[in-house]
Amino acid sequence: MIGGVSTNSASTNFQYGLLARTDAQRSAQEVSTTVASSRAKARPKEELTPEQQRQIEALKQTDARVHRHEQAHIAVGGNLIRGGATYSYTVGPDQKRYAVAGEVSIDTSPADTPEATIPKAQHIQQTALAPADPSPQDRGVASIAAQMENKARSEVFAQQSEQGASAQSGSEAASAASAAASVSAAASVVFYRAVQQSGVQAALGSSLDLFA
Template sequence: MQIGGATPYPASAATLLPARSLAASISSDVSPDITRAAQAPVTAAQPADDEQSASSREEADKPVDSPASSDKARNTDDQRGVQQQRLEQLEVASLASRDQEVRTHEQAHAAIGGSYAGSPSYTYERGPDGKRYATGGEVGIDTGPVSNDPEATLRKMEVVIRAALAPAEPSAQDRQVAAQAQAQMAEARAELAQQQRTEAQAASEKRAQGSEDDEASADNDKSAASGPQDQSPSPSLDLYKQLSGLQEPMPVVDLVA
């Protein structure tokens, strides 16, 4: 009995591979259809071929090093180096400008403050060129009043205010110092006004006391001068005695020639 169709089903020529030899295990009386089924083509090697083709395509897609590509890479590196150098130059220029600004600012405080101001002190930052640049600074200044001398306090606070506002662009701290000095000046003016009122009152009292003393002295002098004039001289008896002792007058003789 024959199993299967009468017509065999040949495989496509593109996918057929040599079949494994099974003649040793198949007898001669087996149906040709069974034999053909046992000898099915092996297709496991096809994926390996596909992977090899993909690898070949990737290698083909890779750029091939050439002198032109090497020059382009060097040019890119050179451009990055030039850009980095320009950035460093700009940073150095900015630091140098800031250094000059800070030093000018603090030296203006010290110059105007004179004996009331200290020496400038700075904070530094190291630039890309390895140098140190001043990025901040300060100057100590004495804003305390002069003890028991409001006039000297006023003169001192005037100097402090000029020193605090000496830079072209005073900082917030500079303006705060100037405000403190102005407050000290207001207190000194009030103290000076009180002192002047006290001195004026003392002088007025002294003048009044002097006037009273002068008036008392004048009254005493007037009383001393008028006292002897009011007293009448007591009568003298000697005059009467002299009058009573006079002799009678002698007779006058006329001589006729």
């Protein structure tokens, strides 16, 4: 039986040798698989063409410019701003989102009075033109605000003119009344002197009292 054991021992050594080689091969395969997997994950970037790379750079610049543009509106707008900025996005060749347009809502309504509307309209214009590169829509909003300012100034001027005319009319009426009173008093004095000279003062005394 010992021989059998010896035979079995040799067989066992042979099997261990096979197992060792198999494990080594399996480890090599796993390493190869891991490397291949890593390369597969990195492949999308490596496969971007020069044109796609240029597109990505352009999208990055556009994204930064759009955010700067809207933040300029917000920084100047203050209490005119109605909510934060909203953006429109596009997906680049690298599957990332980039902002390509933005919008900020502001209050463009007139104030309660023409006097208050003038500074508000000026604030709207400053907010619309705050970015270094105002869009056509920005310039349109500024133009409307300028018209609103001009209208408010016209209303203020009209009110001031009306008030001035009323004050002048009242002053002229007072001056006319004062002049009439002066003329009446002068006429009374002349008439009184004439009566004295005629010697009939006593007879007209009751009438002179009306003028004295």
